[in-house]
Amino acid sequence: MMYSSRRKPVLYFKEDRRFLPWKCSVVKLFGLCMVLVLAAPTADDPSWGPHKMALLIPFRERFEELLVFVPYMHAFLNKKKIRHKIFVINQMDHYRFNRASLINVGFLESGNDTDYIAMHDVDLLPLNDALDYGFPEQGPFHVASPDLHPLYHYKTYVGGILLLTKQHYHMCNGMSNRFWGWGREDDEFYRRLRTAGLQLYRPSGITTGYKTFRHIHDPAWRKRDQKRVAAQKQEQFKMDPEGGLTNLRYKVESRQDLTISGAPCTVLSIKLECDQSQTPWCLLS
Ligand code: UDP
Numbered sequence: 418m419m420y421s422s423r424r425k426p427v428l429y430f431k432e433d434r435r436f437l438p439w440k441c442s443v444v445k446l447f448g449l450c451m452v453l454v455l456a457a458p459t460a461d462d463p464s465w466g467p468h469k470m471a472l473l474i475p476f477r478e479r480f481e482e483l484l485v486f487v488p489y490m491h492a493f494l495n496k497k498k499i500r501h502k503i504f505v506i507n508q509m510d511h512y513r514f515n516r517a518s519l520i521n522v523g524f525l526e527s528g529n530d531t532d533y534i535a536m537h538d539v540d541l542l543p544l545n546d547a548l549d550y551g552f553p554e555q556g557p558f559h560v561a562s563p564d565l566h567p568l569y570h571y572k573t574y575v576g577g578i579l580l581l582t583k584q585h586y587h588m589c590n591g592m593s594n595r596f597w598g599w600g601r602e603d604d605e606f607y608r609r610l611r612t613a614g615l616q617l618y619r620p621s622g623i624t625t626g627y628k629t630f631r632h633i634h635d636p637a638w639r640k641r642d643q644k645r646v647a648a649q650k651q652e653q654f655k656m657d658p659e660g661g662l663t664n665l666r667y668k669v670e671s672r673q674d675l676t677i678s679g680a681p682c683t684v685l686s687i688k689l690e691c692d693q694s695q696t697p698w699c700l701l702s
């Protein structure tokens with residue numbers, strides 16, 4: 418006899434033989450689920466650090482790009498354990514596009530639970546996981562550096578993607594509101610950084626060069642408004658020492674929480690105001 422009498426009887430019925438492995442795998446499956454739930458990156462995890470970014474997208478009529486951008490960035494930042502909230506600052510007035518004013522609005526409307534901003538073009542996707550999107554404690558951090566941006570390679574370029582602590586953005590009085598139409602507002606902001614005595618930082622050790630970002634921008638389809646109306650020709654190169662957060666004028670027409678393929682964002686629809694005696698070029702005609 419193989420079995421000693423002291424030994425507990427082994428379950429030996431046909432039904433049990435079928436039942437046991439099943440029960441076993443339910444328990445295992447449950448265990449596996451628990452492990453996955455606990456191991457999945459969540460923003461409650463203290464290893465994500467204390468900081469939270471307000472990702473500000475200056476926006477008008479780039480719907481297809483937005484549908485790609487929001488889910489992509491949400492996943493990218495989660496992977497990097499960057500707490501974040503995405504704001505789409507949608508310009509809905511009938512003036513020319515004003516990227517800088519929209520970033521100012523985003524800064525003021527982004528709430529107290531975020532302590533740094535990323536001004537972020539909707540059409541630039543970071544492809545390299547090694548890019549730093551963390552709290553830019555030391556000074557403004559230019560993610561889309563001229564060594565990496567596919568188009569802009571001059572050394573004072575600060576456009577595309579720039580991270581700043583809210584304190585540093587405030588020290589600059591934000592961006593100038595005088596730039597209507599495409600361009601130059603970022604170059605003016607470079608001078609504000611200098612004036613505020615802030616040191617600019619850029620990524621180092623990134624080996625992907627001009628392939629670091631995907632720029633979803635067909636210039637024939639998404640035309641840049643490069644018209645220069647009257648005095649704008651000269652004014653575009655001037656610094657605006659007075660204006661910024663302090664003379665910004667706007668209305669929030671709506672605030673809507675959206676999810677795009679499961680990724681959350683808040684759309685702020687904004688009517689900017691324009692003082693036509695100051696910047697008559699906010700209109701084209
Ligand atoms: N943008 C927009 N609608 C416009 C013009 C610009 O949403 O009509 C926003 C968008 O986030 C875009 C950014 O402003 O990525 C910079 O504009 P653009 O891509 O034309 O500039 P580039 O850097 O390609 O010269």
Ligand code: MN
Binds near residue numbers: 538540632633634
């Ligand atoms: Mn672009």
